Amino acid sequence: MTVFARFSILYLVFAIVTTVVLYGFSFGHLTKIGFLATDLIKYMGAGPWVLWLSPILIYYVVGHPARISEALYGFVATIALVCGYTLMKGIIPVLVPYWADGMFAQFDFALHGGVAPWELSHRLSVYIDTDGAVRTYSGFWGAFAFSFPAFLALSDQDSIRKARFLALYALAWIVIGNVLATVFSSLGPIYFDRYYGGDTFAPMIASLKDLTFPGTSVDALQTRLWEGLTRDDGMQTGGAAISAFPSMHVAVATVWAVYMTERSWFFAPVAIGFAVTILFLSVYTGWHYAVDGYASIVCVLMLYAALRQVIKK
Template sequence: METTPDIVLEPTAWRTRLTPSVGLVVVAAVYAGTAAVLFPTSFAASFGGIRLLMFYLLLPILMLLGLAFAGIIQQPGSPLGYVRAKIRSRGIGAMTTIGVFTLCLGAFTTYKHEFSSLVSFFADPLFARLDATIHFGDPWRWTRALPLPGFFDRMLYFLYSQLWLALVAGIIVFAAWMEDAATRLRYFTALLSTAILLGVVARLAGSSAGPIFYDRLFGGDRFADLMSALKTSDSGPETLQIADYLYASYASNETVVGSGISAMPSFHVAMVTLNALFLWSLNRRVGSIAWLYAGLILFGSVYAGWHYAIDGYVSIATVLMIWRWTRRRYVAPGDHRNDTATIASKPALDVAWTLVAWWQRDPRP
């Protein structure tokens, strides 16, 4: 079991070098620090009001409660002993990781908000045409043409707009407390790479607002039918309230919690894809549930009009490439524990998961 914190200096015979974890923290610090220096007002405002600040202050207590619950399950004879051992082995590293993540979350919101003002939404007309061309019609129409039960609309809203952030934060906390350094570093390297490549580079290269904002920004009635569908659906009014909240922040150039308009790429889809890959590498059953959730988020992003379908496709493809690259960095050659030996006699979904796992294999001899 690893007993060293994340941030350490390892002396060599000639020099002192940084561990991969320190390098990761340095990159994260540059990512967050750049946002704080360039946009100090937005960066400060991104941490929200008193409720969000109270959550940050209570986070250590919540984590201790979570560890105690895990101790009751993992070591029922001595749960406090489990908690003490975890704190000794991962306390400093986990708290450092979560603290850095909190700063990066503020930076992500800052970039998302400021980029909306700095770069016009020039790509929407192109993406709308491309989306309709490759899907033989607007994808949102196809999603709403399906004979879905009445509760499905409300369920999608809950999964996309309410549960998503809680699950993302929970998995990040879980990863921060992991003892396996290679698995932990792989996940956070992939997470930070996703934030930079998709949240900054792709965001600027494909600046777009999405179907739900299209007619407000460009005029006309290109997505009038979508707006009508939202107004008459079960959870559509709540979705439109969120859209109004984001548009008001954009129009007034005022940073608020969760502000910023961005369609390409879909960070919702990117994060659930990354978490599905991560959880699949740890446990097949949990990973299968995570992949199902990722599929629902991709569907919901189009169904509610937040994204063009291609936003999700780009996010998925990019995260898959990032995950494959991190395997080369953190998984030893020849270690195929995450591969599946055979696809024979498996259900269709298991075959799909197997192909994803096989694609992750280290190609080096």
Template sequence: MNQFLKISLSYFAIASLVAFIFRDNAAQAVSGAMELMGGASALLFFMTFTFVCLGLIGNAILQTKAPRDTVVDAFKATIATAFFQAAFMISKTTMPYIIPFYADPFFARIDEFLHLGTAPWVIAHDWGRFLPTDKLAGVYLYGWMWPAILLPITLATLDSNPDRVRRMMLLYVSAWIVVGNIMALSGMSAGPIFYDRLYGGDQFALLPASFAPIGPNMEAIRSTQESLWITYVDLDQVNGTGISAFPSVHLSVATLTAIYVYERWRYTLPIVLVGVAAILYMSVYTGYHYAVDGYVSIAFILGLWLYLRRRDQSAVQYA
């Protein structure tokens, strides 16, 4: 976890520096991100304590990791995660200051081309008549959030395979920084739900109108979408996690989580595939993302994992 801590602190420093270069309200943005993470620190440390207890018990039974190493790694992972997530908030809200939104029309056309002339959200809403969309919205909201934040702590406390931990941490960093920042800057887009507000017209006017049913989870998503827009327009992105569609961090993290679970328990493959499919479906159904956003994220993380796994296997073979 030493390397992850160094990366997180560097990421935070670079994100803050870039914010001060490109935006007038950088100090507010940085302090806002730190306040958000500070408010979540009690829950984060409680979860860390829980994982440490589980790790100490499991490692004692299996005799795989010294108790001191478990505690120290967990502490480093928690501090690193807090700085890492704060850095991502700063980076994501700063990106429109670097490159304004421009790529939505391109991605909308790509989406229709890939789906034989029909916008994917239309297909998703047709399917929504037969699917438990509000329950799937709960998976999209909460099933994604926990591994997105807690995976480093999980690896620090409950995984004693150093090769797998290094491989997953590299995937984790790539899922956020490469996908969420570097690739996102190459195709700055806001997503279908915000398309008409940014570019004018009514190309996606029927998207929010055809959400059904609007249960508590979908209501939470709609409320979040409106809050993101208000933050973007009125608060100048001082607070919040910002708007950015391409590629999908939801799908990069979901794919990474599925890969990790599959590596540890191969029989879970059908379950993790359904999980990724649910996140992909809801990302399109809610209008947060174009379908291509998810396709690119899944392909990138899967390709990087295959490369890293082959590299690690080769290293073992020729050691």
């Protein structure tokens, strides 16, 4: 865990230096970084997700108090890693202007029998509660996304497996969330028309309104990110970062699914079901093209296969 913590802190330093080089040194920029870290600490340490995961974490804390210090390392490392990831995500349009949305929209259409995936997902809206969907996609996902290293520290005694999955977790954020996202710079369906013009996704926007998404936390975040992008002329700082491909929501959910599948076939169906749910909701809410999620799943599995060969008993 200490290696994971050092790596995460070094990546945060790298991200800070990179953004300072691009934006120039200013106390305003460094202040935004400080607020970003503070917001992450508040969310991870005092957010409502703690209530959802607390029984699991308390169970392991009580049973294995000696592992608490390692879990704290994991907590600090996660803050550093996600801060670094967010800062690097924010410079994507500066390095590579958004370009890939049209290609992904066409891929989606071709892969789903000439029908847009969002339309297929909205056909199931009669079975889906909007508040529950938002809570799952934002809240429950955040609970599992940010607790993974601490959960490993508290619950897993297999040092090789812990090392492998900490590496997978870190690589998912960096390789999938930063490197590939920069190469295939894209905004996602919800921003397509506003950025490129036209009315390609106007029916989706109208359908989301019918589903009463306006006013939800997902809608509020989508609006805030767009305002941040337009206000800063593409230099997304302080956590205001837009990137669609690949989907980090699906990537992290897949990391959990792979971990639970390796560790316990009893819990594997639940973890896999959660990953599939996040994939579905990523399309349902307008955040992502379906191929964003598909690519994330493939990338996580490829990284996992490689790490199985590198980090093994």
